[in-house]
Every structure is written in structure tokens, then in C-alpha cells.
Amino acid sequence: MYEDRPNASSGPFEPKIVAFFCSWCTYTAADLAGTSRMAYAPNVRVVRLMCSGRLDPQFVLKAFRDGADGVLIGGCHPGDCHYQEGNHKALRRYHLLKRLLRAMGIEEERLRLEWISASEGDRVQSTINDMTDQIRKLGPLQLEPIPAPAPHADAVEVELKPLPVGGVR
Amino acid sequence: MGRVTITIDGHPIEVEEGSFVLTATRQLGIDIPTLCHFPYMQPYAACRLCVVEARDGKGWSKIVTACNYPAWEGLIIRTDSDRVLDGRRLNLEMLMSRCARLPVLEELAAQLGIDKPRWGYGEDTCVLCGLCVRVCDEIVGAHAICFTNRGIFREVSTPFNLDSDSCILCGACAMVCPTGHIQMEEVVRPEIGHPDLQLGPNAAISVPTRQAVPNVPRINPDYCIHFKTGGCGICSSVCEKDAINYEDEDAFDEIEVGSVVLATGFKGFDARRIAPYGYGRYPNVYTSLEIEQMINASSPTGGQIVLRDGFVPKSIGIIHCVGSRDEHTNRYCSRVCCMYSLKLAHLVKERTGGEVFNFYIDMRTPGKGYEEFYDKLLKEGVHFIRGRAAEVTEWAMTPEEEGRLVIRAEDTLIGTVRRIPVDMVILSVGLEPQADAEEVGRLFNISCSKEGWFLERHPKLAPVSTFTDGIFLAGACQGPKDIPDSVAQGGAAAAEALVLADRGYVELEPITAYIDEDTCSGCKTCVAMCPFSAISFKVETGKSETNEALCKGCGTCVAACPSGAAQQHLFTDEEIYEEIEGVLTYV
């Protein structure tokens, strides 16, 4: 099972996609897709949230930083939210986040929001396959690595020794 | 008024003083002919056929009309003396020579031994009994009909012989008319396939459906005369329990419950959607449900299988999988059709003795005794043709097809297309989710399958539970199933509900949100986020806090919390960050 992992060997570019699925709809749909034996691209790694409303845009940025080439958000159809309106919150954040990413030079297609209800296993399949193709065409998202300094030699024991002097006041 | 004793033809009887003699004679089962009498209406004594002889036993005697002669102590009545009979004959003879030969009069004449009136017959069909006028006044209260003119010109009519606006088309006058002088035209034609009730005429007061719960009649204000005119009220006057309450109205009651079992059932497939089968176009194409109604002993046809014209069909075609296993309508198998089709086939054959043809794709008879039943039918000589029927048509190609319905179907077993002429076609319609399943689902915060069936929490492990705690499923609302399965599931759902009730407390998933006092700045962002009002701002502390009992654990507030003070058990930011790193680092 390890062979078919994307990027496992230095083959052609295989995108890595992180998917945040709402537990009630899209995640269940993904289960359904599984039990219905619907094969879809192995490029997606799913992170389960109780509700798309839990999705903090930080997670998306974090995923990109940690090497994701695309991020897929899945939630219940508007009006179907198990928590009434979590998916509306998700939609608002998504809209603004998309514009932020545009400003940061990240292509639209790399972030996607889909409403997929618990019964739409086939849409999980088609969405994932479709997005994987799109991003395969885009190529890898290569962010500037964040420079990380070597830790200070004696950083470890730098618990600053108390200074034998009275305070300022 | 006290009670008095009178004697009729030698039989003493105690009756209410002043009550009419006719009532007493009817109690005694003594037949006295009447034309103008109708219970619940004031006596009128117009036809004079109910004449009897009254005596006091002291020599006084008199011919009176029984319908309106009051009873008094010691009254003696003779109903069959020659004197009485002569009087009746004369009165009847006069009526006869006024009217044309009317069945009702002929009958009476025969009884009284009159062969024909000595003054010859007239043309009129009205005996001026006034029943119609009175029923319209006294009972219906529409006051639409009246007598016009005088003497020999007297007749029944509407004012000025015009169509009356006050007539409510109730048909009461026609009903009471003894001679058929008044006919209803095209008002309520008892017709099979009535919108309200698949079969039979609708009564203003009736039990809505068979097996209705509670199984009691209800008044349909659209048809009830009382609700139109304020008149009638016969039902309340005859109901000894006096259960009739015209004031009753629809009301909504709010009931607090701990759990809900959804058993909203299914909707029969609308056969019109498959045009080639001609439902709604050809009168003798029925749906299985209509036949189910017709075949019921209490149906207007008394359980007889008849065509629209009332004849009994000689050959019947039953088309299976109508709206099931079909690309264009529903892909799923409705699961119950095969068996109920077989049942109908059996009954129809039994009741009609005709030829029954089943057109099926596959015969699916799982379960106890089902396959055996199928065998039984094979032995009974019911025909089974394996192949989906292509169409039902009136277009005849051979003389024997003339005027009949022809079912075209491919017989896949012998590999030819066959044309089977039948008198009646029964469409075995499939099961579909209720039209409003989506809204209902939303109402209870549960989701529907693609087809619209309510989604169970887990097909194997939690078949009657839903994603919302305390909401359970029973019966066809969750998917096509037959009665035994539905009953079983209903039991299971009830048990699940009882478990909650018995336990008396609810277990929360440990995914609730919480707010760290120290880092909460009291910006209140989270408060507006919560759809369950589980977060409140405490003025004393200047911080927000969650009520974990109300919190459903969606985490929306956590995502919105600007300072990370709000977190969610099992879904903290750190945990999710770790997860993201995890899923991305194994390559």
C-alpha cells in the first residue's frame, strides 16, 4: 500500500491536498464513497472537523506552509448545517481568504470549497479527482522557505542569571 | 306531557301523549303507505294515503291521517277496515289519474288492488307531496324551492322559474322526491378515483380512510349542509352519544418530548410520470393502490373488481416496477411491489375469474412463505411474462384487440415482443420519499439520502438512530420496506426512545468548547457565533463563558475567537496543527 503514496518515489509531480471535511456531511460522504468502493485520487489527506465552521483560516495557511499544494474544504449544503449556520461562517471566511491568497500570489484553484452532503459520495470522488488534476497542471506550490536560525549555542541554559541589582524604581 | 295508552288493530301500546299515530304504527311494524312523510320533518298530510279510522270505544269514530293525528288516552285505531281501505283507494286513484304511470304509484295500486284509475291517466310526474319544498326549508335551510300557482295549476318550482342562487346543490330534494320528479344533473356523480378517497362517492360525514387512527367519522365542512346553511343537523339529532360537535376546529398543541420517532412513511409513485402506460389517459388503467381500495370489502364496489362502466374485466394485466428500477424515474427497487402484485393477482383472479398477466423484470420474493406464495400463483394459472412492459395502448391491430387495452412487452424468455389485450391494467407503483422529506429532515436536523430517504446513523450498527440524538426512524421514511419490517423497526425505534426516557439523562459528546478565563479579553466575538446560545458574556468578570450542556461542539466560536482563548475539546488548535503536519509529513 505504500507504493501508491503520492511523491513516494521521485516520479512525476503528485500534488498533496489537505481536505478539511465537516463530520456530518462531507466526511460521512467520504465514508460512503469508501463503503461504495468509489476509488478516488490518493492525493488527498482528510482532516475531520465537527463543522466547516470550525475551520480556522490559519489551518489552510498552515497546510500550505507545511507542503500542501491545495486545500479542499467540504461542508454541508447551505441550510443543511448540522449546527444551523456553521457553513455560512465558513463561506464568509473562504471568500475573504481567497482574496488574501490572491494577494499572496497563490492561484485561486489551490483553495476550494464544496458543499457535499452525506449522501453525495460520488461528488467526493469527482471533486477530489477534478481538483487533483487541476493542481497537477498547476504544478507544486513552492513557498519561500522560512529562514530558521541555528539555536543559540548556550540557548539551552540561558535562564538569565538573576542580576544582583535593585530594580529601576 | 304524560304517557297514554292507545290500541292499534287490537294491540295496546303506550306512547307519548300527542305523539303521532303513524310513529306508533311503525313501532308496531304495521305498514301504512305514505308518500309525503319523512322522518325528521313535520307531518304534512298531503298525500292522504296514511288514512286510518279513529274511535273512542263509545261509538264515536272518524277517518284521520295517521301522520299527523295525535295520540290520546284510550284512542282506538283501525288501519285495515274496509272504510279505511276504500278511502286509500280513492285517494290513490285520484293521484294516479293526475299523473303519468309512475312506478311508485303502480306499486301501491297493485297493493290496494286497483288495476287502473277510472278517470284515466294524466301526464304529471309530481304528486305535490311537498317533501322537496319542506326538506329545502326545514332541513337544508336553503329555501330554494317553493309551490307556485294555485288549484290545478299548483306546481313545485324555484321562484319565478329561474335558476336559484340559493340552491346549494345538495341534492336533498332529489333524494326525498318519491316519484323522481326532481332529478340531479351532473352534481355529484359517484365516480371511482375521487380525489378525496380513491373510490366511491364522498359523504359529508365519513371515516377519512380505512384503518384511520382514530377510526371515527369526521365531518367534511366542504360537503356538509350544516356548514353551508346552518340547517340539517340530522347527524347530531340521531347520534345517541351526541358526539357530533360542529364547533370543533383544527388546533395545534405543543407537546414537550424527550425524543421523537419519525414514521412519516412514503409517497406512492405518480404513475402519470410514465406516459406510455396511459394512466390518467385510459379510464381502465389503475394504480395498485386504487385496486387495493376497490378490493376492500367496504369499498363502494363492495370489494368487486369492476371497470369504470361497471362490467367485470375478463383479463387483467399487472405491470411491475412502475417507478422502480428505472433509469428515468427511480433506480432503486421498491422492494414491496413484487409481493403485493402477487397478492393482487391472486385476489383479482379470485374475484373476477379472469386471466391475469404479470409483467415483471425479476421476481423478487425473499422472506418467509413468499416464494411459496409465488409457486401457488403459478399453479393457480396466473400468467407471468418476464419483461418490462413497453406501453399500454388502445390502438388495436386485430379484431379481438378492438375496444380493449393492449400491453406491448418483450417476453425475454421466448425472445419475442408480445401484445396482450386486456380489459384492465394495474400499475404496481413504487415507493418514493415524501415530497416534504427535505424540510422535515431540516426540522429535525437530520439529513436525507440522495433519493430523499431519511439517513440512519449507521446502516448496520445504528439503523433506527439518526445523527441527531433523540430522533429515531421507523418505517418507509427511512427506505422502502414492507409492513413486517416497518413494524419491527417501529418497535426498535420505540425501544431506543424508551432507553433515553428510562435513563433520564443525555450523554454529551466530549467535544464541547471552553473558554480560558485568563486569556479571554471579553471581546464577545464568540457570543454572536453560537447558534445554541451556549455562550454568554459575564459582566462581573468581563469575560465570556460557555455552557457545556448547551454546547453542541461545532467549534465555530473557536475558529472565530481572536485570541485563541476559546478551544474545543478533542479539536484544539494545537491538535489540528499536529494533524496537518502529520498528514503532510509521511511522504
Next chain:
Amino acid sequence: MSKPKIGFYWCASCGGCEEAVVDLAEDILKVVEAVDIVFWPVALDIKKSDVEAMADGAIAACFINGAIRTSEQEEMAHLLRRKSQAVIAFGSCAHTGGIPGLANLYEREALLRRVYDESPSTVNEAGTRPQLETEVPGGVLTLPEFYDSVKTLAQTIDVDYYLPGCPPPVKLIVEAVTALLEGKLPAKGSVLAPNIAMCDECPRKESKPEKVLVTEFKRPHQIIADPEKCLLDQGLLCMGPVTRSGCGAACVSGNMPCTGCMGPTEGIQDYGGKALSTFASCATAIEEDDVSKVMDGIVDPAGTFYRYSLPASFLHRRVRHNGNGGSRP
């Protein structure tokens, strides 16, 4: 016995942080009594060689402000790291990159083009550009090279503490120095400011309604803000909820929305992402196009939410693109 040695140094900053130190006013004299300022170029002539001569860790604590943009600044940072027991990133630029960090939204080339070619007042037909080395009669003139991106101090050297703010509030500076002198500094890596958002100390906190729902985002110049009421409730993007307190709600007391110079509280890893989440959540729109309409009220998400923290953000800088749409570091 000798007084503890303290150093101040500026890298890529505007000098505001130095001014902030000067604004200690009388306190600065107290500090001078209590400590031995061994390095402070803006005010004192003290040798770099002296610093080099010091034993490693001889400086008790060094306050470095400004982001890192040149090799020169990087060298200096490393030197001071070596010589100091504790390094304190001083001010927004050192802490999270600061406003100059917005340069990470653009390519260096675009920046040079804008300054030396496109600027309307520049006359430069020859297309002259400053060179790293220029031959002139008698010698060669050199200019240091710039990194393509702005880095935070922590992205350059190991940092012990952070003193946020643009500039850091005097109150916090005093507290930090006091803690330092009393040896009462918190765990390494701490931010020397209250770990609670600004709303906590905001004078308008009371005026904030129980449920803040924004139907339309306003810009400061579009309304005359009520000087008493919560600014977010008036539709202004006030970063207060997302931002550390410690400044005494300075900008709000100037009747202008907080822009977030104090940076995020501890739990938050990406200031902009979090701010975006918060404000998007406050919006009321439901229908898809209403949502986009309301959100378009925020004209510059990147520049607004990352006003001071772009280099410290997850994305760090704008992605550079090659022809085929793919992106390359």
C-alpha cells in the same frame, strides 16, 4: 561589583524604537544608574571592536530592534547573539517584521523599478541602477546587497524574548528592564506583554454589544466615529480583539481603530489568518453574493491583516511565479 551590561542596537527599523527608549525620559537616567549601557550607537560612541572584544555572553541582555534586510544587519545580529546572555527582539519589526515587512508582497526587482525608473520625479533615461560595486577614479565604491525578503529577528538568530509594539509602549519597556534587573524574566521565548487581547483594556469595552454583527465594513475616512462606542460595532476594522494589550489602547484613544502592532496573543500562530477569521465571522451576510459584497468592503485583506506581521506569517512572502503558472522559490 559591576553593573549588568545592557546593549541597544537597531537593524532595519525606522528609529522609532530608539525614540521609544529615549521616551523613558527620567526613567532612562534610573536605567543608566542601574545598568551599564555598553552599546547604543544612536546615542553613544562605543566601539564595535569593544563588543567583539567582550567575552561571549558578557552582555546581560541586548535589545535589538528592526527587521533583517541586509547581510550587514545579519552579521551584527549574530555578533550580538554571541555576546549576549539574552536577546530581546524589540518592537514590531524585530518581532514580526513590521510595516516594512509589507515589502514581502513584492519582488525586489519591482521595487527597484518603481523607485529608479517609474517614479514620476526621477529623471533616469540611462536607466542607472545602484551597483554593488562601482569603479570610480582611485577606487571602488561598494554597497551592501539586500535580501530579497524581509526577515524577522527570530528568523535570523535565536531570540529569548519579544517586546512587541510599534513602538513598544514605554510602560512595557520599563517593566521588561525591571524584570531583567530583578532576574524575574519569564520562560524563554515569552512575549513581554500581557497575554490577553486589547479589548480587555479598551476604554470602550462596555459599549460593545452582546452580539457584534457587522452588516457592512466601513473605512475610517467614510464615517465620523463616535468617540465613545466600540469601533468594530461602528463597522471599522479594529484589530483590538486579535491584538495583544499593553499599549493602553493608544490608537483607540486617538479615536482610530487598532491596526495590530502589538501582534497576536500566545495561542495564535498566524496573526492575519486569525484576524481574517474573526472579522469574516462577524459579518452577517448569508447569500453568496451578499457575502462577497460585504467582504469586498475590506479592500486590502493582505495589507490590513498582515500590516505588521507578513514576514512572520505562515506564507512569509508573496509567492514568486514563473511563466507556467507554477511557483518557484
Next chain:
Amino acid sequence: MSQTITIDPITRLEGHGKIDILLDDHGEVEHAYFQVPELRGFEQFAEGRPAEDMPQITSRICGVCPTAHHMASSKALDDLYHVAPPASARKIRELIYSLFFVEDHALHFFFLGGPDFVVGPTAPKAERNILGVLGKVGLDIGKEVIGLRKQLRDLISLAGGKVIHPVMGLPGGVSKSLAEEDQAKYIAAAERAVKFGQFSLEVFNDIVLKNPKYVETILSDIYTHRTYYMGLVDDNNRVNFYDGAVRVVTPEGEEYAKFRGQDYLNHVAEHVEEWSYVKFCYLKNVGWTGFEDGAASGIYCVAPLARLNAADGMATPLAQEAYDQFFATLGGKPVHYTLANHWARLIELLYAAERSLELAKDPDIIDPNVRTLPTATPHEGIGVVEAPRGTLFHHYETDPQGVIKRANLIVATQNNAARIALSVDKAAHGVISKGKVDDGILNLVEMAFRAYDPCHGCATHALPGQMPLIVRVYDARRELVEEVRRD
């Protein structure tokens, strides 16, 4: 044997400057270059930002004179939205700006530039700093400097939210009105400032003018350049910092041009050199003729000395007196002695103090109506003020939503860049010979430079950063033969 002496950078100035002195084989100065080795490109990353944020964003160009950028930017926004602030707002802005001028000039005289004179140009380096100044003038005065500065800066914060990077500026006015009860505070502070201004001039008199050696230094040719001078003047051609017309006078002192800030592009141009990141401003209509002074060269000068030269006088009485004394002492207008900047600066300090007193007393400044809401669709806006270090131009172009499309900034010190280069070169020639360099000599070179109170934070919109002075002497093969360090 040719040598290179590098002074990198010059200490006690805000910002980052570098001087390379090239010596010929005889150790004589061949040429000295003044370099600014940094660049930030605010013009670039202003693009895409909402215009109304510019007063706060551009103030980060310089933390020493953020108020100057804040004001220039706010005025540019007024122009951008075609909206005139109410009188109250206009006066609050100028009041705050004047208070800022007082404390900023004080900072320079006592902390940065002052030591050269107060303590002495060639005094031991360890004393050439604020502490040295305090030693000379006494701790009480030091306390007064610090105290006044604090008082003024607190008042700026009161109106502007913060003193370093204030937030008050908006198109059509200011964000906050002044409370009635606060007016007294402003008056008190302004009065104190006026006294301080007079006192500072006395200090200058006693310590500098009474010292012939210093006066000689000031008048010496090595610190003299005959250039054009630029400054903002009011309707009566008197110095104004906040508003007015830009006036340029020739080396002979006649008016050469007088224009609205909006027309700056017709008069000011920038020249690019390969060896410095700073762009060198010059008068467009005179033209760039290289690094030389005189009427034929477009090089001009801004900041205190230039402002006094470019104006016909001061708008306040005490300052006017000092103004007259200034030109009388230094032999009439225009004064070309670079070092006279220090004196001019103190005169401006006094003017700023008097002006703030006037404004503090003005009833308008407590009028609650301090904003005119803009209605026009923005397109282009230009704002100009006098920063302590010279004329400051902000120029924005936006889309209809008021989002910056292009920004152009010409900043105080940048105007002076060319003249500073001249000064450094000339000073180097004047003081260095036979390759003999020592700390005192180098400081003499620096003085030419420091007199401008140059702020290269501004000049390059670069991030100031300071490096100690290093002088390296290389032989022809560029091998280090000698190193003098004066960090």
C-alpha cells in the same frame, strides 16, 4: 599609493550614511563620496494599500519625524479627496506639528548635533554625547530638556493617540477633537517651550558665538556652499512648516521660483547614481550638472538654514528678532555656511514654540467638529510640509475605491543629499592631508554632514541602522595597511 578611507556610517544621526574618502598616492584626498547604502521602497509596497492608511504607513518611514510624514500624508489625502478640513482640524494639526518641531529640534541640538559645539568638535569622543552636553550645561538643564520633551510628547499623544507614529490624520481633518479641559495643558506647555527656545538660543550665544574659534569654524570655507535654497513660506513669505507655497531662492538670494506643492513635478527632479541608493534631488529647470555648487547647478538645499534663506522672515516676534540677529551676524542673506544650520535650527525651535502658543490659545482648537467627510471620487493627491530636515512631498495616485495605485515620495534629507555630498567632499579635502587621519579629523568631516541633521531613514525610506565608524587605509593593491576605528 592610493588609499580608501571608509566612514561607515556616521554616528549620531538618524539613519544610515557612509562616507568613502579616496586618497591619491600622496595621501591627498582625491574624492570623498557620501553614500546611503539602503533602500526600502515604500513607494512600491504602498501600492494596493487603502489611501486612508497612508498617514500611518508612511510615518514608519521614520520614527524620528513620523509626525512630518503623517501631516504630509494627511494633506495629500485632503487633496486626493478634494476636501478641506474645518479650521479646527487644520489648527489642531498645525499645533501638534509645531509642538513636534520644538521637541525634535531640541533632540537634535542637545543629543545629536549639539555635542560637536557644546562639548567641542575635537573633544574626547567619549564625551561627545548627550551625557557630555549635560556635563557642560548642567544636569538641571538636561532634566529640563528631558522634562519638556516628555511634556510635549505626551500632549502629542493626547491628540494623536501615539507620539511615535500618531493616528490622528484623516482626509478632511483629524480623528479626534481636543477636550476643553486640555486646552490649558497645551497653553502651559507652549509657554514653557517658548522659554526653553529663548534659553537654548542663549546657550548657543554663550557657548558658540562667544567662542571665536567656533565662529571661525562656522564661517570657514570648507563648510560653505553657494547653492539654491528651498522652503515653505506663508502668504507673506515667512517661514511656515505646515502649509504654504514652496519658495526657491538663488545663491544670490533672489526668488527663483514659488509654486504650489501640487506643481512639484515641474520644479523638482531626482538623479540616480550607481554608488548610492539615495536619489539626488535637483531643480528641474536648472538641471543636473554633476556635483558642483553655484547658480548653474540645480543642486539646492533644504532644512533650517535653507528655510531661513528662502523666507523673508519669521511669523512670530521673538523668532523674528533672532532671525534678524542671525543674518546680521553672518553677513546678510543668503547664508551659505552649512554649520549655521545649528543656529537656524534653534531659531526655528523658538518660532515653533511661539506658533504653538498662538494656536493653543485659539478658541477654534476645542471646536468638536474636526472632520469634513469626503464625497469626491479619489484620483490623485499631493501633500507637502516642511519636515524638520526639509521639504517633504507625498504624492499618491489611487483607483476610484481609494486604493493606492502609485505613490511617490520626496523626503527631506533627500533634497539635501547632493549638497551633503558636496559638503563631505569639500570638508574631506579641507581637513585631510598626507593620508593623516585621526578621530578628531574624521569628526570634522562628519560635522559637515551632521549639521544637516540628515535622516537617512527618510532619505531612502530605508531602514536606518547604525554601524560604528571605521576608517580603513588601503594601499594600491587594496591591502589593509592601517585601520583607525571610532565606532
